[in-house]
Every structure is written in C-alpha cells, then in structure tokens.
Amino acid sequence: MHKFILILLFVLSLFSCGTDTDTGEFNVGSDYLALSNKVVLIDTVTVNMSTINFDSLATSSKGRILIGNYDDPVFGKVKADSYFQLSGSSYALNSVGSDTEATNYVFDSISMILKYDKYYYGDTTRVQTFNIYRLTQKVKPNKEDSQFYNNSSLAYSSESLGSISFKPRPTQKDSINIQMNKEFGEALFQKIKKREVTDFDSFTEYLKGFVLVPENSSSSNVIGFSVSSSKVRLYYSKYQSDNEDASNVLDFSILDTSKQFNSISLDKTGTVLQNLPISSSNLSSTLTNNQGFIQSGTGVACRIDFPNIKQFKNISTNGAIVDAELILKPVNNSYSDKYPLADSLTVYVGDNLNRISGTLVNSAGSSVYGKLSQKSDEFNENIGYSIPIGAFLQKEMLKQSDSRSALILTLPGISKSVNRLVLADQKHLNNKIQLKIYYISY
Numbered sequence: 198m199h200k201f202i203l204i205l206l207f208v209l210s211l212f213s214c215g216t217d218t219d220t221g222e223f224n225v226g227s228d229y230l231a232l233s234n235k236v237v238l239i240d241t242v243t244v245n246m247s248t249i250n251f252d253s254l255a256t257s258s259k260g261r262i263l264i265g266n267y268d269d270p271v272f273g274k275v276k277a278d279s280y281f282q283l284s285g286s287s288y289a290l291n292s293v294g295s296d297t298e299a300t301n302y303v304f305d306s307i308s309m310i311l312k313y314d315k316y317y318y319g320d321t322t323r324v325q326t327f328n329i330y331r332l333t334q335k336v337k338p339n340k341e342d343s344q345f346y347n348n349s350s351l352a353y354s355s356e357s358l359g360s361i362s363f364k365p366r367p368t369q370k371d372s373i374n375i376q377m378n379k380e381f382g383e384a385l386f387q388k389i390k391k392r393e394v395t396d397f398d399s400f401t402e403y404l405k406g407f408v409l410v411p412e413n414s415s416s417s418n419v420i421g422f423s424v425s426s427s428k429v430r431l432y433y434s435k436y437q438s439d440n441e442d443a444s445n446v447l448d449f450s451i452l453d454t455s456k457q458f459n460s461i462s463l464d465k466t467g468t469v470l471q472n473l474p475i476s477s478s479n480l481s482s483t484l485t486n487n488q489g490f491i492q493s494g495t496g497v498a499c500r501i502d503f504p505n506i507k508q509f510k511n512i513s514t515n516g517a518i519v520d521a522e523l524i525l526k527p528v529n530n531s532y533s534d535k536y537p538l539a540d541s542l543t544v545y546v547g548d549n550l551n552r553i554s555g556t557l558v559n560s561a562g563s564s565v566y567g568k569l570s571q572k573s574d575e576f577n578e579n580i581g582y583s584i585p586i587g588a589f590l591q592k593e594m595l596k597q598s599d600s601r602s603a604l605i606l607t608l609p610g611i612s613k614s615v616n617r618l619v620l621a622d623q624k625h626l627n628n629k630i631q632l633k634i635y636y637i638s639y
Contacts, residue, residue, distance in 0.1 A: 236519060239634045243505050244523075246489040246622040246630070247479035248470065249551050249605070251496035253346035257338060257458035259613040262311065262427060263494070264327055264459075265419035266411045267319040271531065272492055273471075274464040275615050277419050280351055282336040282406040282456035283429055283449040284397050288389055290433065291445045302390060305432040305444060307382030309359060309375045309407075313367040316421030318615050320535050321365045323417035329359040329375060332406040336456045345458030347494060347612070353408045365420045377429070386433060389447070400449075406456070419615050424451050461494035461615065470497070477550040482622040488528055491542075492617040493608045499620055500551065501525075501604040503632075509594045513638035518591040520635040525567065525606070526581040526628035531619035539608045539616055542567030542582050546589070547605040557604060560588040567606065581628075590634065 256263075266276040290302050309329060334352040338345050359377040385404065388394040394403055407429075431447040451457050465471045469485045479500050482489050489499035501523070509518065525542070532538050544557040544567055557565045567582035586604070593602060608616050621628035 236635050236637045239636055240632060242503065242632050242634060244623050244630050244632050245502040245504060246482040246620070247500045247502070248473060248482070248485060248490045249479045249498050249500050250473050250476055251498060251551075252476040253348050254461075254494070254496050254612045255342075255344040256347050256349075256461065256494075256612050257345040257456075258454045259459070260424050260454060261314055261316065261613045262409065262422040262424055262457065262459070263316075263419060263461065263613060263615070264409045264411060264422070265319070265325050266413070266416055267418055268416040269536075269617065271468065271619060272463060272490065272495075272497070272617055273466065273468045274416070275419065275492075275495070276411060276462045276464075277494065277615065278350075278411070278460045279409045280332070280336065280345070280349075280406065280458055280460065281408075281424075281451050282332075282401060282453065283404065284452045285400065285447060285449045287447065288395050288397075288400055289392075290390060290447075301435050302433050302445075303436050304379075304383045304386040305434055306379065307377045307385070307429065307431045309377060309429050310372055310427060311375070311422040312372045312426035313365075313370065314421045314423040314426075315367055316614060317365060317367045317418060318536075319418030321367070321418050321420075324362050324364055325411065325417050325420065326360065326362040326414075327409050327411040328357040329377060330354055330356070330408050330410060331358055331381075331404070332408060334405065335401070336406045338455060343455060347459065347461040347496065349458060350460050351406075351408065358407075365418060367420055372426075382431060386431060421613070424454055424457050427451065459494070459613070463492065463495040463497070473497070479551065483624075487622045487625040489606075489620045489622060490617070491606055491608055491620070492615065493611045494613075494615040497617070499606040499618075500547070501606065502601065503590065503593065503603075504601070506590055506593045506601075507596065509590075509634075509636065512636065516636060516638045518587055518594060518634055519637050520587040521585070521590050522631075522633045523584045523586050523604075524581045524631040524633075525584070525620050526630070528619045528621050528625070528628055536617065538569060538571070538580075539618065540569050541609060542569075542584070542618075543607045543609055543611065544584055545605040545607070546602050548600070548602060551605065553605065554602070557584070557586070557589060559585060581631075587635070 262279045263277040264279050330353040332353045358381050359375045361375045394400050428448045428450040432444050434444045473480050490497050491499050545553045547553050559565050567584040569582050571580050623630045
C-alpha cells in the first residue's frame with residue numbers, strides 16, 4: 198500500500214513544476230480552479246470484480262408474459278414459466294334475455310391468443326414447445342408487498358389444456374394461436390350458459406388461472422408476449438344457424454397485471470457459477486476465470502469494488518477527484534447475434550452485504566448509466582461500457598467511516614427478460630477493465 202501511495206506522489210510531482218502548456222494540464226471548467234492547477238491522470242488503481250445473486254426479483258406487473266427455455270453455454274439452463282389470472286368484460290352469452298333463448302347457443306371452440314411484444318432471446322430458428330395448465334391454487338400475491346417474484350410458483354393440474362410447437366417470429370408476426378381442450382371449453386361454456394358463472398368472483402372460483410410451461414426437451418429460446426393484448430377466446434354460435442359467419446366470442450383477459458408473473462429459474466450445475474453463494478456474499482472473479490457475470494430474470498449481477506480509494510486522501514492536503522471513467526469490456530466470443538450485447542448497463546450502489554441503497558448518480562444528482570461503445574476495430578478493443586464515476590469515488594474517498602460502497606451492475610429490464618453479459622476483470626488476458634481517475638491538487 199505504501200508503494201502505491203509513493204507512486205502517486207511521484208506522478209503528481211512530475212506535473213507540479215510544469216507550465217500551463219504541459220501535457221499534464223487539464224482544464225476541468227470549474228470556477229474555483231485556476232488554469233495553472235494541475236490534474237493528473239491515474240490509471241493503475243486496483244479494481245475488484247465479483248458476481249452476486251439477488252434473493253429474488255419482483256416479476257409481477259411488468260407487462261410481459263415470458264415463456265421458454267434454453268441451454269446457455271456459460272450460465273446453464275434457463276427456464277421461464279408464466280402464471281396469470283383471467284377476467285372477462287362480460288360473463289353472459291350475446292343477447293341472452295331468457296333461459297329459452299340461451300338454449301339456442303352451442304359451443305364451438307376455445308383458444309389462447311398470445312400477442313408478441315417483440316422481445317426474444319436465444320435461437321429463434323429452433324422450435325419451442327410449451328403447454329397450458331390450469332391452476333389449482335388462487336393467484337394471491339405476497340401479503341407484505343403484493344408482489345410475485347422470479348422464484349414464486351403456484352400449484353397446477355398435470356393435465357395439459359393445450360400445446361404448441363412453433364418457430365417464434367416475434368418481429369415478423371402478430372401473435373400465436375393455441376387451440377385448447379374442447380372438453381374444458383365446453384364445460385366453461387355450460388357454466389356461463391346455465392348462469393352458474395355470472396361475475397368475476399364466480400368465474401375465478403371456477404377457473405383460478407393458467408400457467409404456461411415450456412417442455413424440458415425444448416432448449417432454444419425465451420419469448421415475450423404482451424400482457425395487455427393476450428387473451429383466451431371462447432367461440433360459440435346459434436344452433437343450426439344458416440349464417441356461417443354468425444359466430445360469437447367471449448374474451449377473457451389479464452385485466453389485473455398484478456395477478457400475472459413470470460417464474461424464472463437458472464440451473465447452474467456444471468458451470469463456473471455453480472458455487473454462487475447466497476445474496477449477501479459474492480463470488481470473486483479470481484474463481485471464475487477472471488470474469489464477472491450479469492443475467493436478467495435470474496438475479497445474477499456483477500459487483501465492482503475499489504479497495505484502495507480512501508488512500509487518495511494521503512496524496513495531498515488539498516486534493517479532489519474531479520472526474521473518473523470506468524470502462525468495462527465484454528469477454529470476446531461471449532456475445533453473438535443469439536446473445537446480443539445490451540445498449541446500456543444499470544448501475545446501483547450497494548453495501549458490503551449487497552443491499553442496494555439507490556442508483557449511481559453524478560454530482561448533479563442525475564442517474565448514471567453504463568453506455569455501450571461499439572466502434573469497429575479488428576480485435577474488439579473499442580467495445581465496452583463507459584461509466585462516469587467521479588462523484589462516487591470522491592464521496593468514497595472522503596468517507597470518515599470504515600464502510601465502503603460498491604457498484605452493482607445489472608441489465609435494463611432486469612425483471613422481465615433473460616439477457617446476459619460476461620465481463621472481464623482487471624487480470625483478464627484480454628478485455629481488461631480500465632479505470633481512469635483525474636485527480637487535482639490545489
């Protein structure tokens with residue numbers, strides 16, 4: 198540690214006797230700094246990387262049905278089931294004014310219509326298969342916060358009410374249509390026809406909800422569908438009607454978004470993450486091939502620590518960190534068209550137990566994000582996420598207590614997607630972290 202301080206003092210002294218035209222000169226544009234003040238660039242500070250796993254992520258009320266699974270070559274087996282409760286705008290057959298008139302209607306068919314919301318992850322050229330199951334447990338969220346989480350689940354029947362095998366076309370088609378079990382549809386129709394189901398309470402007492410579950414043998418992709426536009430549609434018509442186009446429908450939709458959630462799991466067996474500890478601990482990048490990991494949906498996040506930042510107080514009696522840039526680079530060959538890089542990183546501040554205190558902010562109090570640069574170059578050296586962290590490091594340097602805060606990195610849409618990212622640490626052979634700190638002595 199003493200060697201570290203002496204090096205910084207030596208670097209600082211190189212600029213202390215220069216002129217205003219020295220290459221070490223840096224005008225930070227602050228009123229209280231004279232142009233003759235010297236700013237030195239320090240880029241040899243230790244940065245530690247590790248991987249953490251949040252206890253749970255709230256996945257209800259996110260507006261997306263997430264369904265599918267795939268085998269990730271780095272993270273393991275990813276699986277997303279979606280649970281939801283339905284309700285109808287009406288629970289009566291069309292223009293039924295009497296029991297006699299109701300007998301004129303007959304059941305035709307029932308189907309689930311899922312509208313793409315354009316989100317997908319994995320290989321959409323491969324077939325995905327999933328089934329529809331009927332819930333046997335009411336959709337009641339957590340009493341404390343009215344939420345469901347990525348590790349939540351509800352009991353359901355083992356009998357499939359509908360199945361589909363398809364190649365997803367989320368950017369080319371509008372929706373998919375799954376034909377459902379006729380016996381199930383007929384039974385629901387008769388409940389409504391006989392007025393045994395007349396309102397939301399009697400409907401949900403009879404039909405608690407559904408869960409969409411991908412088949413284990415299908416490992417290819419995860420697809421997003423719109424909560425607001427997806428529905429179950431029941432078709433019925435008049436008995437022996439001459440009009441073939443006289444079919445009527447009853448639609449049942451997800452009107453209460455808090456009663457829809459995605460259960461997202463990750464089987465890490467056999468991967469470098471299989472020993473990922475509980476949420477209050479972390480797995481050092483030195484134990485994971487000098488890499489840190491992020492995955493939405495499953496709660497995997499990357500932690501960045503700056504163990505020596507408080508030593509900057511010893512450089513000068515009057516000094517400050519006026520700016521700093523952290524550049525994090527994805528590991529070569531860890532991303533592709535199938536596993537694309539996100540455009541940005543969400544950055545939080547956490548304590549030693551990985552408890553989040555808030556998002557990273559700049560000196561003006563505005564949230565700060567990691568922005569992806571994808572400038573073309575032969576060896577991908579310019580591809581990386583840049584995060585301005587000057588205000589954060591200055592605050593850490595001036596702390597009077599022994600506590601230290603860290604940066605916790607996630608991807609956007611952490612609760613409604615399964616995107617992932619592999620980052621290189623400071624000792625990685627390629628794609629090393631870069632930290633540039635601009636320090637001024639005045």
